[in-house]
Amino acid sequence: MKKRVVVGLSGGVDSSVAAYLLQKQGYDVVGLFMKNWHDDSVTISDECPWLEDSNDAMLVAEKLGIPFQTVDLSEEYKARIVDYMFREYQMGRTPNPDVLCNREIKFDVFMKIALNLGADFVATGHYCRKGTIERNGKQIYQLLAGKDPNKDQSYFLCQLSQEQLSKTLFPIGEMLKSEVRQIASEQNLITAEKRDSQGLCFIGKVRLPEFLQQKLAPKTGAIVEVPTSFPQYKLQAPNFISEEDELRYLSTKYEYSQTDGKQVGTHHGAHYYTKGQRKGLAVGGTKEPLFVIDTNVDENIIYTGQGKDHPGLYRRGLFVKKEEIHWIREDLTLDEDGKMEVNARIRYRQPLEKATLHRTFSGLYVIFDNPQSAITEGQFVAWYKGAELFGSGVIS
Incomplete structure (x- = not known):
């Protein structure tokens, strides 16, 4: 029996090529487009309209000859991402919707739908890799940085669990963006030359003040x-x-x-x-x-x-509350009073910086060798050993 993979087709080049590669590897591939947003009044609509994206995703599925459907997750997205964003901004924190969107929507709600469709795996067009090691007779999954240093997206997946990783494939993680575009071009996929989408996960470019003004009134x-x-x-x-x-x-x-x-x-x-x-x-x-x-x-x-x-x-350290510490590698969890030297980053695309984790009764301190600019409450800090991202937390 062929293993079934449901690919989150976003209408971009990365997920299109991910679907093509899986098909070539002999999987039974199904394309699924997530519709997560209805309100065009706050999006800069010609930048990333979901209608065009879903259409492109459908045309890619047609070209590859794979089944395709759209799922409307806008209710869950509003409850889990948008309402959370409003709450965070109201408290003067700066949330990271992309990290949350992966944890709460793509690898939770969406994954459950895929598994109900009989999927063995879910695949996305993320530039990261998955490793598998064995410890004490148990399989452990690793989240590894993508091969393309300019596109590595492991940071956005810093809140994934072992359970989620066990069911996930990242087909383009070993490739450079230029190689992905070349394959799309050779296969005549409509997304080959499409620009990368910017802005909120699945919403597109948003005028943030206008978006926030729906709930947070302007005040001089x-x-x-x-x-x-x-x-x-x-x-x-x-x-x-x-x-x-x-x-x-x-x-x-x-x-x-x-x-x-x-x-x-x-x-x-x-x-x-x-x-x-x-x-x-x-x-x-x-x-x-x-x-x-x-x-x-x-x-x-x-x-x-x-x-x-x-x-x-600038400052050298930050704190993560006990309940907001997340270990992808549970076997590496620090005990109270434990210390660990790591490389860490506090935002996407920031070069990794040397730091030490200090676990205390109340939480986790991350102390950098060099002072860091604009450490921001509500954002995520992620820590690595080599290419492996093995834990993260919300900056408190």
Whole structure:
């Protein structure tokens, strides 16, 4: 019996080639398109309309001669992703919908539908790889970085579980993007030259302030510029009474009040902005561009600093609450008081940075060898050994 694989056909080149490769490998392939969004009023609709995508996915399935259907997951998407995003922004955090979308939709809701269709596996067009090792007679699945260093998407899958990985295939993980496009071209797939979609997982390009304004009302507040001479930046580290005391110190962000700088403009809502943001402040006349160094949604103030080297942007550590630590490799879980040297990243496409994990009673500290710019609450930190991503957590 041929093994059945359901491919999440998104209407892009990567999933199209994934379906073609699986078919060539002798799998019984079924194409499934997920419709996750109905509201075109907030999408920049000619950038990523789902209608065009579903049409392209259907034409690819037709060309390959595989069964195809569309599933409407917009209710689940709204409940699990969109409502979560609103809650996070309201609290002044910056969520990562792509990571959540993979955990909650593609590899959960979608995977269950696929398995009900008799699938042995689910496949996606992600640039990452799956490894299998054996430990104590038990199969363990690894999530490995994609071969194409410019396209590696392992970070977006940092919340997957062993159970999810066991049922997943990544057919293009060993390939470069250029090779994927070449195959699509040779096979005359309609998606061969299609641009990569940008923006929210499955929604497309969204005007974020307008998207958030559906729930979070605009409210005028102050933009305050904090000078590099702010006294807290110059403070000497205190004497620490314990290691956890030091870890907490390295992971604590600076606290600002409106009197710590001068008002340089106004904004329409602190919850529309995120740390490290440079565009959209509409403040001119500074020697170097202004960057958001912090936001206070309770007082509706945005704190900014001049230049990408402003000390307010940098710190060495971050904290993940106990309940938000996730191990893909459960066999590598750190016990309390355990330490581990890793490479870590706090955003997609960021080069991996040397760091040490410190497990404490209350959670996990990630302390980097070098200070990191714009560590942002609500985003994910993912840690690696070599090419393997084996754990992650929500930055608290």
